[in-house]
Amino acid sequence: MAARKKDGARPGGADPLAEYRSKRDHRRTPEPVPADGPLPRGDDDTFVVQEHHARSLHWDLRLERGGVLVSWAVPKGIPTAPDADRLAVRTEDHPLDYAAFHGEIPRGEYGAGTMTIWDRGVYETEKWSDREVKVVLHGSRVSGRYALFRTRGENWMIHRMDPPADPDAEPLPEAPRPMPAAERARLPRDQDAYGFEFDWGGRRLLASIEGGRTRFTDARGRAVAGPAGLGGPLGRAVGARPVLLDGELARVDGRETYLIFDVLHLDGRPLLDLPYERRRRALDGLRLTGPRWQTAPWFPGDGDAVLAAAREQGLPGVLAKRLDSPYRPGEDNDAWRRIPVR
Structure with a gap:
C-alpha cells in the first residue's frame, strides 16, 4: 500500500480513486462514483465493515485515510479472538461516500451482489505504514485493537491484539455426533x-x-x-x-x-x-x-x-x-x- 500525502494523493500526484472509477459505470451501478477532482478532507477516523454477498461471501473493512476509504476484503470476517488471524486482501481505495452504501450491485457489474452495512464507527490510528496498520476500532459489533500486516502482494492478515471480545465464547465442536431416536x-x-x-x-x-x-x-x-x-x-x-x-x-x-x-x-x-x-x-x-x-x-x-x-x-x-x-x-x-x- 503506497504512502499517501495528507490530501490523499499518491506519490507523483496519481488519483487514488482511478482504479475504483475504472471498474464502475455510474449509469449501471448504484454505488457512489464521484467525478474526478479534489478529495474531501475528513478526520481519518471513520471505519465501516460491509457484508458483501458477491460471488463468494466476504466482509469489506474500510478505514478512512487521506480522503478515501482504504479497503481490505476479509473472507472469513473480522476475528474476535487473538488466536484466529485471518486473510485480508487489499482492494482498491473507495470514495468516502461508500461508508454509507448498501444495496444491490447489478449482475454483470464488478462486485455484483448484495452489500449491507455490518458495522461502522470511529477508529484511532496507532501505526500506519506500507506494511503494517494498527488501529483501535469503536463499533457496535466489533471493538478493540487490531493489526493488519502485509504478507505477500495484496495479501495481508488481520490480527486482534486485545483479548477475546467474548471471553466466555466456546468454539464449535470438531466432530459432533447427532442424537439418535x-x-x-x-x-x-x-x-x-x-x-x-x-x-x-x-x-x-x-x-x-x-x-x-x-x-x-x-x-x-x-x-x-x-x-x-x-x-x-x-x-x-x-x-x-x-x-x-x-x-x-x-x-x-x-x-x-x-x-x-x-x-x-x-x-x-x-x-x-x-x-x-x-x-x-x-x-x-x-x-x-x-x-x-x-x-x-x-x-x-x-x-x-x-x-x-x-x-x-x-x-x-x-x-x-x-x-x-x-x-x-x-x-x-x-x-x-x-x-x-x-
Whole structure:
C-alpha cells in the first residue's frame, strides 16, 4: 500500500480513486462514483465493515485515510479472538461516500451482489505504514485493537491484539455426533409433553458454519462433502454467526433439500442443555429458508395429526421429541422416539 500525502494523493500526484472509477459505470451501478477532482478532507477516523454477498461471501473493512476509504476484503470476517488471524486482501481505495452504501450491485457489474452495512464507527490510528496498520476500532459489533500486516502482494492478515471480545465464547465442536431416536411402535400417550416432526427418510447431516463457510459431518461425526451447491449458499445465508445445525438431506418435491430440525451451538454458546422446545424456537428465529434448505416444521402436542399427514404424504414415519429434553450427542435414550407409519 503506497504512502499517501495528507490530501490523499499518491506519490507523483496519481488519483487514488482511478482504479475504483475504472471498474464502475455510474449509469449501471448504484454505488457512489464521484467525478474526478479534489478529495474531501475528513478526520481519518471513520471505519465501516460491509457484508458483501458477491460471488463468494466476504466482509469489506474500510478505514478512512487521506480522503478515501482504504479497503481490505476479509473472507472469513473480522476475528474476535487473538488466536484466529485471518486473510485480508487489499482492494482498491473507495470514495468516502461508500461508508454509507448498501444495496444491490447489478449482475454483470464488478462486485455484483448484495452489500449491507455490518458495522461502522470511529477508529484511532496507532501505526500506519506500507506494511503494517494498527488501529483501535469503536463499533457496535466489533471493538478493540487490531493489526493488519502485509504478507505477500495484496495479501495481508488481520490480527486482534486485545483479548477475546467474548471471553466466555466456546468454539464449535470438531466432530459432533447427532442424537439418535429410539424405535417405538406407537405414539407416546402424553402427547402434550412432546413436539412432533416428520421423518423424511433422508441422510443425517450436521452443518458447522463459521465465517460464512460450511463443514458437514455425518451420523458418526466424520467430515463429509456436502451436496454440490448447498454448503456455500447455506453459509452465505447464515453470514458471520457461528452455528451448528442438525438436519437431514432428503428429497422434497423432487429436489434434494437439507431439512434443519435443531440448533446445537449459536454465537459461541452451546445449546445442548437447553430443552428441545427452546432450541426449536431459537432455530425458528434464524429463519433459515432457501432454495436447497429449509427449517423443518414441528408441531407441539399433536402427534396423531402429524402421523396421519405423514401417512398421506408417503413419508416413512414421525419423530416424537420431549419438549423438555436436552440434546445428548450419540446417546440412546427414550426422550426422542421414531414411530414408523404403518
